[in-house]
Amino acid sequence: MASLTVTDEQVRATKSKVIQPAWVRVMHWINALAMILMILSGWQIYNASPLFDFRFPREYTLGGWLGGGLLWHFAAMWLLMINGLAYLVTGFATGRFRKKLLPITPAGVLHDVRAALTFKLGHDDLTVYNYVQRLLYAGIIVVGVLIVLSGLGMWKPVQLYYLVMLFGDYPTARYVHFFCMAAICAFLVIHVLLALLVPKSLRAMIIGR
Amino acid sequence: MAKRPFLIPGVDKRLLIKDSIKTMPDVTRRRFIAGGASLGALTLLTGCDVVDSSSAEEMLKSVSKFNDAVQAFIFNPDALAPTFPESAITKPFPFNAYYDLDDAPDISAADWKLEVRGLVDNKKSWTLDELHKLPQVTQITRHICVEGWSAIGSWTGTPLRDFLKLIGADTRAKYVWFQCADKDGYNSPLDMRSALHPQTQMTFKYANEILPRAYGFPMKIRVPTKLGFKNPKYVVSMEVTNDYKGGYWEDQGYNSFSGS
Numbered sequence: 001m002a003s004l005t006v007t008d009e010q011v012r013a014t015k016s017k018v019i020q021p022a023w024v025r026v027m028h029w030i031n032a033l034a035m036i037l038m039i040l041s042g043w044q045i046y047n048a049s050p051l052f053d054f055r056f057p058r059e060y061t062l063g064g065w066l067g068g069g070l071l072w073h074f075a076a077m078w079l080l081m082i083n084g085l086a087y088l089v090t091g092f093a094t095g096r097f098r099k100k101l102l103p104i105t106p107a108g109v110l111h112d113v114r115a116a117l118t119f120k121l122g123h124d125d126l127t128v129y130n131y132v133q134r135l136l137y138a139g140i141i142v143v144g145v146l147i148v149l150s151g152l153g154m155w156k157p158v159q160l161y162y163l164v165m166l167f168g169d170y171p172t173a174r175y176v177h178f179f180c181m182a183a184i185c186a187f188l189v190i191h192v193l194l195a196l197l198v199p200k201s202l203r204a205m206i207i208g209r
Numbered sequence: 210m211a212k213r214p215f216l217i218p219g220v221d222k223r224l225l226i227k228d229s230i231k232t233m234p235d236v237t238r239r240r241f242i243a244g245g246a247s248l249g250a251l252t253l254l255t256g257c258d259v260v261d262s263s264s265a266e267e268m269l270k271s272v273s274k275f276n277d278a279v280q281a282f283i284f285n286p287d288a289l290a291p292t293f294p295e296s297a298i299t300k301p302f303p304f305n306a307y308y309d310l311d312d313a314p315d316i317s318a319a320d321w322k323l324e325v326r327g328l329v330d331n332k333k334s335w336t337l338d339e340l341h342k343l344p345q346v347t348q349i350t351r352h353i354c355v356e357g358w359s360a361i362g363s364w365t366g367t368p369l370r371d372f373l374k375l376i377g378a379d380t381r382a383k384y385v386w387f388q389c390a391d392k393d394g395y396n397s398p399l400d401m402r403s404a405l406h407p408q409t410q411m412t413f414k415y416a417n418e419i420l421p422r423a424y425g426f427p428m429k430i431r432v433p434t435k436l437g438f439k440n441p442k443y444v445v446s447m448e449v450t451n452d453y454k455g456g457y458w459e460d461q462g463y464n465s466f467s468g469s
Contacts, residue, residue, distance in 0.1 A: 049356035066356060067462035068269075074464075075272040157353060158434050158469045159284045161291050170351060170359050 019126045019204040023090055028205055030083045035184065037062065037076035042181055044069025051178055077151070084144060100129055101138045109135050123198045140187050147180035277466045286402045290433035290469075293349045298416070299360035302352075304423040305437065306391070313422055314390035314443040321427050324446035327386075330377025337427050341413060343367040343375075348408055350433035352440065353469055355458075364431045365414035370405045378449045380405060386454045387430055390443040397441045397456035398465065399432065408433050411444075436467040 020028075041063050043056035048066040063069035091097040108131035115121040116132055129137065150173045153163035157170050167173040195202045203209070304310050322334040347365040373380060385404040389395040403409060410431040413420055420426045425442025432440050438458045448454075459465040 045357060049354065049358045065462075067458075070355070070464070071269040071273055071462065074276055075269050078272070154357075156280075156284070156469055157351070158290045159280075159288055170353065174357060 018208050020208050022208065024096070025205055025208060027083055027087045027090075030079065031087065034076055034080035034083060035188070037072060038080055039181060039185065041069045041072035041076065045073060046178070051175065074155070081148060084148065088141075088145075097138075097141075101134045104131060104134045104138060123201065126201055126204055136187065136190070140184065143180050143183045143187075147177060147184065150174075150177040150180065273464050277464070280466065280468065284468075286434075286468075287406060288434070290350050290408055293351065293361050295349060295363065297361050298349060298363055302360050302362045302415070302424070303358070305354065306442075308392055310423055312392055314392075315422060316390060316427055316443060318427055321445070323428065323444065325376055325448075326446060327449040328379035328382045328451070329373075329449050332376075337413075340367070340411070340428070343372065345413065346410070347414075347417070348410065348431070348433065350408065350431075352433075352437050354437040355463060355467065363416045364410060364412045364429075365417060366410045366412035366428075366431065368407060369409045369411055369430065370407065372411055373404065373449070382449045383451045384449075384453065386448045386450055387441045387444050388446045388448075389441050390445050391457075393457070395441060395443070395457045396454070397439055397459065398454055399430070399435075399439065400466070403432060403434060403468065406432070406434055434468055436463075436469060438463060439467050 040061055044061035044063045045066060047055045047058075047061060048069075061069065063072045112121055112131040116130075121130060121132070149163055150167055153160050153167060153173045154170065154177060157164050157173075164170055164173050167176050195205070304313075306313060318337045322336055323340065324334050325332050345365050345367055347363060349361060349363045351359050351361050353359040369385070373385070378385075380401060383401055384398045385401065386398045387396060389397075399409075408431075412425070412429040412431040413427070415421060415424045420429060425444070428444045429442045430440055430444055438456075453465075456465065
């Protein structure tokens with residue numbers, strides 16, 4: 001009997017410790033897949049007419065040639081857009097964005113950046129994001145919205161000309177699209193590195209606890 | 210355009226790549242679409258043979274068709290492409306093809322005739338002089354290439370819909386199919402709705418001068434609501450048809466609608 005009671009308490013205790021709810025985990029990994037497909041096929045498309053004096057190595061592109069890259073890009077975009085929209089709606093509706101990402105104060109960010117650079121930034125409570133995390137996670141959501149808007153504008157510059165106008169003109173939308181991709185790649189590198197440094201955060205994103 | 214055109218002096222990188230892609234046998238090229246040769250794809254989808262098989266290709270093709278249907282449903286096919294002031298024109302306007310300018314068709318106006326075929330009342334061929342006498346309008350619009358680059362140009366010519374009316378074309382037909390004088394026989398189908406779009410033009414002049422060889426002398430079809438490869442140059446015939454006859458790039462995997 002006694003042992004049963006203990007088990008119940010354990011169950012309750014572990015339940016309350018859920019760090020990442022299921023919807024966050026599912027959408028996170030769908031987004032990870034969609035982003036990688038979009039980036040690799042996007043590099044293929046970039047290579048057809050580079051904006052800068054370099055091309056992405058062929059081994060890291062998807063689709064084999066421009067036509068294939070475009071097919072992948074315009075297929076994976078559905079995954080990215082639908083999942084991204086669902087994430088935004090759920091994030092706002094459940095109050096997760098407000099609870100997890102706000103407030104973001106300059107003083108808080110400065111303090112935590114300094115702490116991070118001197119390796120004093122703790123991750124004892126994974127349910128609370130520090131200011132650096134808040135800034136990066138909120139920032140990458142904004143970048144995600146920008147890359148989709150600039151991408152849609154480039155895809156349909158006649159039908160969605162107002163999206164193109166939002167960025168100035170078509171060539172500017174291309175640069176915005178590119179730099180958003182660069183920001184996402186930079187985020188990805190830091191994000192993965194930190195997840196590996198704090199493995200329990202990776203575990204939380206897989207099994208929730 | 211911030212790019213270095215030369216890898217080897219005298220050889221244009223882009224043309225070189227395009228040429229080498231063209232030398233691939235069709236099957237290889239199509240298999241590439243499925244991403245079979247891409248390390249990125251392999252790493253990503255290891256253990257999942259979807260990427261290696263033709264099922265990936267079929268999946269991508271059906272998504273592409275699905276995209277066409279979504280576009281047809283949510284977009285207005287008569288939406289006008291933005292127009293620009295003369296000051297916005299890109300100078301020089303780029304020459305672009307899968308061959309060098311030296312290999313571009315060199316057509317003599319005297320020998321050239323526009324052949325008209327298919328579902329039309331009057332199948333008479335048109336000389337350039339006859340075509341030049343038709344009412345013309347000018348548009349300054351942005352040409353957007355499937356590769357991503359774009360350029361603003363000034364095109365003058367006869368709205369295609371006026372010409373189709375003049376020859377008694379059956380505008381309920383599905384396509385107007387253009388054939389061109391480019392080497393290897395360029396051709397491209399245009400859906401009827403786009404052919405009847407007010408800005409779709411049989412172009413005879415660029416920047417108020419007779420169309421130079423680089424831009425498609427003697428006649429180009431300017432469709433500002435479509436990507437550049439759906440804007441055929443050096444046109445020699447048009448056919449009004451219900452059959453999908455394919456196109457030079459369309460057959461290689463570019464989406465045939467490719468509307469912007």
